[in-house]
Amino acid sequence: MTVLAASEMILNERGAVYHLNLRPEELAPLVITVGDPDRVKEVSAHFDRVEWQTAHREFVTHTGYIGPQRISVVSTGIGTDNIDIVLTELDALVNIDLEERRVKKQHTALKIIRMGTCGGLQPDIPTDGLVVSVFGIGMDNLLHFYRRETPPEEQRLLDAFTTHVSAGNAVHPYIAGADSGLLERFGEKDFIPGITVTCPGFYGPQGRRIRAVPAFPDLQEQLCSFVHEGRRITNFEMETAGIYGMGRLLGHACLSISTVVANRSSGTFSADGRKAVKRMIERSLAVLPGI
Ligand code: R1P
Numbered sequence: 001m002t003v004l005a006a007s008e009m010i011l012n013e014r015g016a017v018y019h020l021n022l023r024p025e026e027l028a029p030l031v032i033t034v035g036d037p038d039r040v041k042e043v044s045a046h047f048d049r050v051e052w053q054t055a056h057r058e059f060v061t062h063t064g065y066i067g068p069q070r071i072s073v074v075s076t077g078i079g080t081d082n083i084d085i086v087l088t089e090l091d092a093l094v095n096i097d098l099e100e101r102r103v104k105k106q107h108t109a110l111k112i113i114r115m116g117t118c119g120g121l122q123p124d125i126p127t128d129g130l131v132v133s134v135f136g137i138g139m140d141n142l143l144h145f146y147r148r149e150t151p152p153e154e155q156r157l158l159d160a161f162t163t164h165v166s167a168g169n170a171v172h173p174y175i176a177g178a179d180s181g182l183l184e185r186f187g188e189k190d191f192i193p194g195i196t197v198t199c200p201g202f203y204g205p206q207g208r209r210i211r212a213v214p215a216f217p218d219l220q221e222q223l224c225s226f227v228h229e230g231r232r233i234t235n236f237e238m239e240t241a242g243i244y245g246m247g248r249l250l251g252h253a254c255l256s257i258s259t260v261v262a263n264r265s266s267g268t269f270s271a272d273g274r275k276a277v278k279r280m281i282e283r284s285l286a287v288l289p290g291i
Pocket residue numbers: 034035036077078079115116117118202237238239
């Protein structure tokens with residue numbers, strides 16, 4: 001098998017992957033990703049013990065235990081450009097022999113759960129509500145840079161989306177679904193299932209008009225009114241489709257949970273977003289034993 005050159009599989013002076021500054025033994029098989037580096041400590045505050053901490057740029061990692069379960073929490077920063085880096089380097093930690101710089105013969109699958117925030121699109125999902133993404137539709141371009149196949153069920157959903165949503169024709173969206181086993185575990189009443197649209201920006205790409213005029217003024221309304229085989233779009237954010245797409249390509253089981261901090265339909269923002277995120281972390285961690 002090909003030896004990966006130093007310019008391709010980049011390692012630092014510790015022999016750790018370049019952006020995450022992690023070595024294989026510092027990563028757990030269950031990984032929680034959060035956008036905000038400050039949220040890492042809010043998750044690891046629930047660990048019985050933290051055995052490893054590192055930080056490089058926006059990528060902060062704490063690895064530790066809740067009971068017998070070893071968990072890493074990693075911040076990704078904002079956007080699917082960072083998801084390309086984080087998913088590729090997490091995968092390298094388990095599936096590349098970093099000393100030999102070769103792909104390992106035996107594949108290891110990680111479980112990766114995003115705990116993020118989002119904008120809610122539906123009037124009946126209030127701020128502080130929790131959404132679990134059944135599918136991610138990517139309006140960013142990340143997955144177009146990788147060879148992949150879209151299952152027919154997902155392609156039908158995507159075709160209906162591009163027909164209904166004018167921005168869909170302009171940006172060539174892609175789609176990927178959650179891991180079905182993880183989705184089943186989070187199918188409790190606390191988590192509202194829906195389709196998540198992942199955007200390459202927070203303002204114009206999510207239909208917000210501050211000063212620059214968005215090219216798709218009907219984006220929010222079109223997303224809100226989209227229904228396909230009983231499923232609707234619940235939320236907007238900036239990582240889920242990238243995580244689902246990269247996770248599928250690399251053979252990892254992924255799930256994205258979001259706290260609705262902005263309700264785009266009512267124009268309201270969470271009165272205490274920090275408390276709402278804390279609640280998401282607690283509710284989500286309660287589902288993890290045995291995963
Ligand atoms: C934008 O404010 C950020 O918040 C959401 C979006 O996906 C984007 O990363 O998630 P996090 O709160 O996890 O960062």
